[in-house]
Amino acid sequence: MSARARATGSPTGVHEASAWQRHHLLDLDELTPTEIEHVLDTAEAMREVLSREVPRVPTLRGVTVVNLFYEPSTRTRASFELAAKALGADVVNIAAEQSSVKKGESLLDTVRTIEALGAQVLVMRHWQSGAPYLVARHTRLHVVNAGDGWHAHPTQALLDIYTLHRHLGDLRGRKVVIVGDIAHSRVARSDAWGLTALGARVVLCGPPTLLPAGLRTDGRGAEEGAALPPVQVETDLSRALADADAVMALRLQRERMEGGLLPSLREYVRLYQVNEERLARARPGALVMHPGPMNEGIEIAPAVARSAQSVIEQQVTNGVAVRMAVLYLLTRGKA
Amino acid sequence: MVSESEFDSAHRRRPSRPSAGGPFAPPAAREHVLMTADDIRRAVHRIAHEIIERNRGVADVVLVGMRTRGVPLARRLADAIRQFEGQEVPVGALDIGLYRDDLPYLGLRPALRPSDIPTGIEGKRVVLVDDVLYTGRSIRAALDALMDFGRPGQVQLAVLVDRGHRELPIRPDYVGRNIPTSRREEVQVRLLEVDGRDEVVIVRPPEEAEHER
Numbered sequence: 001m002s003a004r005a006r007a008t009g010s011p012t013g014v015h016e017a018s019a020w021q022r023h024h025l026l027d028l029d030e031l032t033p034t035e036i037e038h039v040l041d042t043a044e045a046m047r048e049v050l051s052r053e054v055p056r057v058p059t060l061r062g063v064t065v066v067n068l069f070y071e072p073s074t075r076t077r078a079s080f081e082l083a084a085k086a087l088g089a090d091v092v093n094i095a096a097e098q099s100s101v102k103k104g105e106s107l108l109d110t111v112r113t114i115e116a117l118g119a120q121v122l123v124m125r126h127w128q129s130g131a132p133y134l135v136a137r138h139t140r141l142h143v144v145n146a147g148d149g150w151h152a153h154p155t156q157a158l159l160d161i162y163t164l165h166r167h168l169g170d171l172r173g174r175k176v177v178i179v180g181d182i183a184h185s186r187v188a189r190s191d192a193w194g195l196t197a198l199g200a201r202v203v204l205c206g207p208p209t210l211l212p213a214g215l216r217t218d219g220r221g222a223e224e225g226a227a228l229p230p231v232q233v234e235t236d237l238s239r240a241l242a243d244a245d246a247v248m249a250l251r252l253q254r255e256r257m258e259g260g261l262l263p264s265l266r267e268y269v270r271l272y273q274v275n276e277e278r279l280a281r282a283r284p285g286a287l288v289m290h291p292g293p294m295n296e297g298i299e300i301a302p303a304v305a306r307s308a309q310s311v312i313e314q315q316v317t318n319g320v321a322v323r324m325a326v327l328y329l330l331t332r333g334k335a
Numbered sequence: 336m337v338s339e340s341e342f343d344s345a346h347r348r349r350p351s352r353p354s355a356g357g358p359f360a361p362p363a364a365r366e367h368v369l370m371t372a373d374d375i376r377r378a379v380h381r382i383a384h385e386i387i388e389r390n391r392g393v394a395d396v397v398l399v400g401m402r403t404r405g406v407p408l409a410r411r412l413a414d415a416i417r418q419f420e421g422q423e424v425p426v427g428a429l430d431i432g433l434y435r436d437d438l439p440y441l442g443l444r445p446a447l448r449p450s451d452i453p454t455g456i457e458g459k460r461v462v463l464v465d466d467v468l469y470t471g472r473s474i475r476a477a478l479d480a481l482m483d484f485g486r487p488g489q490v491q492l493a494v495l496v497d498r499g500h501r502e503l504p505i506r507p508d509y510v511g512r513n514i515p516t517s518r519r520e521e522v523q524v525r526l527l528e529v530d531g532r533d534e535v536v537i538v539r540p541p542e543e544a545e546h547e548r
Contacts (some may be wrong), residue, residue, distance in 0.1 A: 059433040
């Protein structure tokens with residue numbers, strides 16, 4: 001108990017110390033396992049709120065959350081909007097294509113305008129890796145990275161981890177396979193950081209042309225400033241899936257073919273689609289995940305996407321609870 | 336019920352052990368036991384009887400404990416009621432973290448946990464159970480939280496300790512013990528289920544304990 005708490009005479013005296021001190025959420029590589037677990041615990045309380053007949057609490061009444069999206073997004077934007085509204089916050093959505101960004105307003109000017117309008121939280125998606133970091137250095141707003149370029153998508157990773165945690169419990173020693181276009185995936189990157197922090201074994205699988213360069217695979221600790229934590233890399237999906245507790249298929253972007261990174265869609269499907277036959281190599285009941293939106297029949301077989309093992313819809317529902325937890329902790333969680 | 340004089344003498348007692356580290360060590364906060372495990376058990380049993388009496392049975396009664404320590408207290412009340420009346424009373428758990436207005440000022444932020452409200456509380460006699468009643472702000476938040484789960488026919492309040500200093504027009508219906516305190520003191524309820532033992536203590540800030548010597 002802090003001296004300050006004692007002096008104010010708390011009613012019961014004994015309080016669990018808050019594990020949250022952060023002003024922004026930019027990526028999971030900076031979060032400690034305790035902080036990640038604190039988000040998961042908080043999300044559990046938010047799930048209860050979402051299960052109510054009227055899923056709304058007054059916690060963030062008077063707080064304005066701005067969704068600033070420089071890239072099209074349906075589910076992430078809607079998920080943040082529902083999360084903010086369930087907590088009683090006001091939400092303003094700005095799609096950068098239609099805004100004064102088109103008139104040439106710079107990113108920082110836009111952010112300063114949002115700040116001057118009285119917002120407290122800025123949820124931003126930007127096509128440029130690192131953009132939220134630049135903004136965070138120049139604003140007193142709480143910045144939540146909702147996806148920056150190929151770099152990070154921390155709330156997607158948190159909802160993936162939360163979904164895994166709800167089904168598997170402790171993630172230590174669990175094997176999670178992420179398959180697809182790893183090199184261009186901010187989801188894979190953030191998932192790898194968060195999952196390894198909690199002790200899971202992460203296997204990244206894909207064709208060599210879609211794996212990032214410079215992966216550390218020797219099992220040693222991550223280097224300062226490394227792009228990815230130590231992970232296992234595998235180019236053969238059947239081998240990767242052996243004894244897996246969960247597999248996550250990533251969306252295959254068609255433009256990768258145009259860039260010459262993939263010979264053909266058919267070949268990708270033949271070698272890397274998550275289908276029933278390959279899934280049989282994983283642990284019985286292994287979870288099937290996808291960050292969406294899915295190309296059914298390409299990276300994932302329709303039968304697998306709709307199977308009893310699929311938690312893809314739960315990921316979407318859990319996303320709202322996790323984003324509520326993040327908004328709550330950033331604005332109200334600090335001790 | 337403790338008399339004023341008993342309370343005062345308990346309060347003026349010197350610490351049984353000198354603080355470790357000699358005269359230059361920072362003074363430790365002083366702690367006095369106000370209720371023992373037996374006192375707590377008797378208070379819980381008396382409140383259980385009062386709940387039964389006041390509601391003429393427990394047919395429509397639902398006990399809702401406020402996290403953290405109100406929950407084990409509510410369970411103990413339900414156990415006692417089962418013992419006395421042979422009837423089961425539903426027990427729920429309420430987390431008021433999403434409804435508080437005082438924490439930003441106190442600088443405290445206990446971890447949120449899910450609320451778990453049994454059956455419907457619509458039209459029921461809900462007895463809110465908490466360990467310490469102080470400013471009344473937690474109860475205000477609890478009432479808001481409770482109403483989001485339905486419209487109870489009546490809400491009553493049971494607390495193990497009422498330490499005074501209300502800031503809102505809130506009064507308890509059942510009180511284990513009234514303990515007059517100063518705002519600088521802290522009342523801690525410890526329960527077996529959470530803290531490994533049963534007792535209620537009062538803690539005085541180190542400055543004051545020092546000043547008294």
